[in-house]
Each structure stands twice: as C-alpha cells, then as structure tokens.
Amino acid sequence: MEIGCGDGSLSAQLSRDSREVVGLDISMEAIKLAKKHERENLKFSMHNIERDPLMGDNSLIICEDVFYYIPFVSMKKVAKKLSDALIGGGILLVIDYLPEDMETRYYYRLLSQYLTPIRIEPVIYSPEDARFMTALYRKV
Secondary structure, three states, X not given: XXXXXXXXXXXXXXXXOOOOEEEEEOOHHHHHHHHHHOEOOEEEEEOOOOOOOOOOOEEEEEEEOOHHHOOHHHHHHHHHHHHHOEEEEEEEEEEEOOOOOHHHHHHHHHHHHHOEEEEEXXXXXXXXXXXXXXXXXXXX
C-alpha cells in the first residue's frame, strides 16, 4: 500500500513484483492521473488518512510526503491506523519533508508506540539541499 501515491508512478513500479498494490491519495486529480497505471494487481482510490479506515493485512506501507500534512492533533490516530493495517512482520516506510524539530520527533515517537523502529534519520537530497526524514518500522 502506498499512501500519498500522487500520480501512481511508485505504486506502478512496486506492482511489477507484488501480488497486489493499492495506491491512496487525498487528491482526486492525483488519483485520476494514477488510474492510468491501473491493472489487475494495481488499484487506486481517493483516501483521507485522518478520516477514512485503512485496509488491513499489508506487508508494506509506504507514506511519502504525507506526515507533513497531518495536523499534530490527528497524528496519534494516524499512527494507530498505520500499525493496525500492517501484518505481523510488516514494514512501514516513511519519507517526508519534515524539519528536525520537536513536532517531528513527536511524530516518530508516536509511531514507535505501535511499531518497532529500525532506522530513523535525516537525509539531505541534492542539488537543492532539501532535508527529508526517513523512518523504517516493523510490526512485531
């Protein structure tokens, strides 16, 4: 499952070696673009992670550029939803443009209440010197 799938490019790549991939995005425009990639094992739909339930039994969930938009007050609910949607041993990969501040650290600590952190680190992407946080978690 990819949350924040945008135009569906990453989901399409993942579907080449996966039984089933679901791409979710809050933007109807993004989903319209993503649906061009749909095939038997790849589906896209509009989804609001704060409001809508997540399907369970996922071995991998990728959240790219999603946390940046989640209000601080909703983060605990979202962290629990992500955990509940993973199978035992499942992986959550978070890639987000977030500053290294108190709020960001809180987001990642919340996820650690439900999932086991494997690696959390800032990454600087050149040539723009953009700062991203990457985090990898496992559901035990």
